Amino acid sequence: MxxxxxxxxxxxxxxxxxxxxxxxxxxxxxxARRKAGEWHPLFQIIATTAFPLVYSVYLGVAESARDIAIATAKRKTPDQHAIQLAGRMDTELAAARLAREWMLAAVRLNAPSAATVNQVMMGRQLVARHAIAAVEYAMELAGGAGFYRATGLERRFRDIQAARYHPLQSGPQAQYAGSMALGLPVDRVY
Structure with a gap:
């Protein structure tokens, strides 16, 4: 139940x-049945396969925000500050892409386990962190225009915030990763 x-x-x-x-x-x-508060092996399959898909969507939101910000910034002659913001934004986006690839590598192993859940959840944290940072830079690069609905950037800024709230959130993910690193059980880490 x-x-x-x-x-x-x-x-x-x-x-x-x-x-x-x-x-x-x-x-x-x-x-499927499980004891309350414990991981079920079915969760290992779900976590390993579903989260890379979910976080691919967040990566797409960040990529879209980047494209909007670049198009908005190109309407003016970019100064050094804008150039640096664009560079920081693209660097964060590259980090989010690498983290998503790390998640997909766990899927390609086709061996759901506590170890692959750990790999996916570390990737989930990194995709979220870097995608959110990329969208924040996109907002800054676009300037005031980023807050107008017509640009669509404010919606992406709002949407990317949800990347923080899926399981395993920051604290439990760190506990899971730390438990794995120290050889401790993870079947009760949520």
């Missing part, structure tokens, strides 16, 4: 069945 069934609009029926928005899911139809 799910840990957070109350928050998902689910409630127990008194038996082991679960009600979801007026529909009963018989206990026999639940394909």
């Amino acid at each position: 799910l840990d957070n069934w109350r928050t998902l609009g689910m409630r127990g029926t008194g038996s082991n069945d679960v009600v979801i928005d007026g529909h009963i899911v018989p206990e026999a139809a639940v394909a």
Whole structure:
């Protein structure tokens, strides 16, 4: 049964069945079970394969923001400050691309495990950090025009912020990576 069934609009029926928005899911139809607060091997598959896809979207948001900022900056003669901002932005974007490639390398291993989850989650942190920084530089490079809806940059700035909030967030990811490095169990790190 799910840990957070109350928050998902689910409630127990008194038996082991679960009600979801007026529909009963018989206990026999639940394909995977896990102990509350523990990783299930299915989570290793999901984390290893899904997160590179999700963070590819955030990378795309950052790439789009970069293109908008460059087009906006080219409307004026760039000064040294603008040139440096463009360089910093592209460097952050390159770091986000490298981190995403690190995540995809874990997928290509086709061996979901605690180690591949660790690799993907480290990549997830790095893609988020560098994609957010790239979009921040894009906003700065575009200047005041970046805040107008017509440019589309303010929306990308808002959208990229969500990259911070997927599991494993910064603290749990550091705990997971540190536990792996020290040979400690990770089955209860969320």
